[in-house]
Amino acid sequence: MFAKDAYILNVRALPTGESKEEYLLTKSLFDRFENDDITACDVKCEAKIDRTEREISINFTFNGTITVACDRCLEPIDIKISSDEYLVLKFGQAVEIEDENVVMLSEKETVFDLSQFFFECVLVGKPFRCVHGEADESKCDESMIALIECQNKQKEKDNEETDPRWAALKKLK
Ligand SMILES: [Zn+2]
Numbered sequence: 001m002f003a004k005d006a007y008i009l010n011v012r013a014l015p016t017g018e019s020k021e022e023y024l025l026t027k028s029l030f031d032r033f034e035n036d037d038i039t040a041c042d043v044k045c046e047a048k049i050d051r052t053e054r055e056i057s058i059n060f061t062f063n064g065t066i067t068v069a070c071d072r073c074l075e076p077i078d079i080k081i082s083s084d085e086y087l088v089l090k091f092g093q094a095v096e097i098e099d100e101n102v103v104m105l106s107e108k109e110t111v112f113d114l115s116q117f118f119f120e121c122v123l124v125g126k127p128f129r130c131v132h133g134e135a136d137e138s139k140c141d142e143s144m145i146a147l148i149e150c151q152n153k154q155k156e157k158d159n160e161e162t163d164p165r166w167a168a169l170k171k172l173k
Contacts, residue, residue, distance in 0.1 A: 007114040011089060011105060014051045021047040025064070025118055033119050040067035043081050043122060056089040062121060072131045073140040074148065080135070083125040087117060 007023060025043040030036075043064030050057050062083045070077040088102045089112055095104065105112065132140040160166050 007118055009112045009114055010110065011056060011112050012110045014049060014056060016051050016053070019049045019051070021049060023047065023114070023118070025062075025122060029115060029119055029122075032115060035119070035123075038066050038068055038122070038126075039076060040065075041122065042066075045118065045121075054091055058087045058089075060085045060087065060121065062125060066122060066126065068126065068130050070132050070140060071129055073142075073144040075132070075141045075144055077130055077132050077138060078136070079126060079130055081122060081125045083121065085117075085121050085124075087114075 007029075009021075023045040025041055025045055027038070027041050030038045030041060041064070043062055043066065046061045046063075048059045048061075062081055062085070064081050065078050066081055067076050067078050069075070086101055088099075089105050090102060091105050091107065093104070094106065097104065103112070127135070132138040
């Protein structure tokens, strides 16, 4: 069960100066954003927080593993996540800021939900291509690949059979 407030930062209660927080990013985070690509997640996040009167700057370190489907054989593959990100929360009037890692907080806001930020950090940390054996010693499931190829061939064949252009061509023969 996902604790709704698991990633809520109580910005007003943070002490001035440096402090630390730890978060555990799990599958429930991805469920919340209806993401099915990541089937398991065990990523630890350490946050080094530095609060001054006007802003809170946070350096995050992400370390752990996510599980996705292999791009080649579709079987699960564990991907290591190891990345750093920063976030700056500024108190004051909303102004246009170019940096997407800088967020303005109005005087009324007492909490900041880090869920969306964490979600995006993990997705950004995921390599574009996830295939067994390319970053580790694991191996693709060759029987799955054979099955996928067989299905693709069948699909091609079905397309040919139902494509009226093929039927027209056949008549010409
Ligand atoms: Zn594979």
